[in-house]
Amino acid sequence: MAWVEQRGTRWRVRYWAANGKAASVPGSFPTRQAAQDHADQLHSTPTSPTDVAPAPTPTGAITTAGAAPCSVTQPPPTIADWAQVWWQTVDVGDNTEAFYRSLLTRHILPRWGTIPVHQITPADIKIWLNTLTPAYAPATVTSIRKLFAMLMADAVDNGLITTNPVRPQRRGRGRLQPRRERPWADEHQVLTIAHRVFHLASRNQAFLVITAAYTGMRWGELAGLHRDNLDLPNNRLHITASGALHEVNGHLSLGHPKTLASVRTVSLPPFLTQLLHADLTASTRPFVFTTLRGKPLRRSGFQRRLWAPAVNGSRHTSPPWPPIAPGLTFHGLRHSHKTWLIEDGVPEVAQARRLGHAMQNKIDDVYSHVATSVEERLLGHLEARWQRSIEHYNREGGIPGPLRLTD
Template sequence: MAWVEQRGKRWRVRYWAANGKAASVPGSFPTRRAAQAHADQLHSTPTTPPDIVPAPTPTSAITTAAAPSGTITQPPPTIADWARVWWQTVDVGDNTEAFYRSLLTRHILPRWGTTPVHQITPADIKIWLNTLTPAYAPATVTSIRKLLAMLMTDAVDNGLITTNPVRPQRRGRGRLQPRRERPWADEHQVLTIAHRVFHLASRNQALLVITAAYTGMRWGELAGLHRDNLDLPSNRLHITASGALHEVNGHLSLGHPKTLASVRTVSLPPLPHPTAPRRPDRLHPPLRLHHPARKTP
């Protein structure tokens, strides 16, 4: 018996495998109707194993390594083959999508693209991550590991492999790394930086430095500020659902802040610098505070 399930913006066909566990037909479908038609085809041809029935999408190249005798088999799928299919199921924001694509093309595919999915072992992954640690920041290595884990988890769900080779760091393993203290600027240092920016750039850019230091706002939230977001008589800033500036592949656009909780009202302390305007209509143009490296046409 086969049925359909929605996954992100696409649909997949599920069925009960011989071991009694639910499995997925490799690949996905753009519409529920296409997925249901494929499921109906499985019902009409029960002698054909679902995992080798070609799907009417580019995902038909993904098949399991084993197939019964008398059928035409394809080479075991590589990480590059599976990544092309998996990418169609990704449903994230534009910034996250660009970040995932960068990690895939710069790190994961150059190393694992030609490797068959079923040949990767946990030891292979651990050795590779260890080679990345001296060259990249810990956050970058963690992001690479998490993305590869997502890729392989979905490979398990689609029946390409039985277990995920990307394992979490086990407690008690690895060297103890000293915790680095983050540098924090005091009030005098903040005002010194803002004063320097005021002379080298503009009044608005100096005000951004002060606002960032005293509110903890993200850079995109600061760069997306508009006069309508300011309530200076009440010393408040309103970050709206479309109040963050995003840059994706060189293109600037306004969109949602990082999380749902990021839509908020920020209370301002008394601004300590004479560059801080007292009224919104005293702000210098342009109306919107853009990235300082980009000028408004």
């Protein structure tokens, strides 16, 4: 007997297998009626091989031999076959989707696309990953393994295989490698980087660096920040559900920030409110941070033309710039902000709310709140950092005045 079940927004057909356990017809259906129609065909008992046509394959499904009564007998699906179906079930953001597609088409399918799903063993996977390790960064190899594990885990759920051959890294030299500390910048380094960006581009893009460091906002949240989402009289800005700029395959679009918790209000220290107010008063551009021509920022261009020479140094300036924090990425400003909050003794819940993180403990995430006094202390610490950086910069022979960017 076959029956239908809803799974997320789609429907699947279930049946009792010969071993007495419930199994699923691989794939899924967009509507309950489509799933029920297929289940009804599985109930029919033909009197001869020509009496009843084979049951149709569900939309996006792979039908294998012995999957259910009257199912079509086909060769076992390959990884490429299953990936084509699996991709229809993926529900992630545009950036993540592009990243998954890149890993799938560049690494997984070229090696495994023609191999039947059930023929892949854990040893096969381990040998392959070992060949990738010398050629790619550890983070890349880890991402490939995790995506392949997701693909095969869903193959298990759909009855194509019984166990997942892609296993976590639990032994070997990889587990003994020390965790590398991510580079971060102190307030003095941030101010110097901002001045260098000012020299290469504009005040506006220097303010981008300062805002990133003193709010902990992500690149997409900053690049997509609209002036209508600033509430400068109340020293705050709003990151909305459609307020993040996404760049996928060269195309820019506004969409949801990384997580649900990323939709938030971020309070600003007084100095940052003043900088942003002075900059926006002098223009009518819709977005807070833009290129010199008022166009939306592209991360790759900013990284190559401004960030790299400002952080890693440049021989083409007069005088030449020495490196400030080699290896520091723009996202490292977010880590810097987190480090500052920890150093200043800011409670974990205030850190999470400010950075748009969900707390690990679900109860704490629901019932913890940030008192006004905590928020005021947090902003006071950030304001003090800014003033220290200005004094240090002037003392070391920098441009006079509280950041000449405002002149």
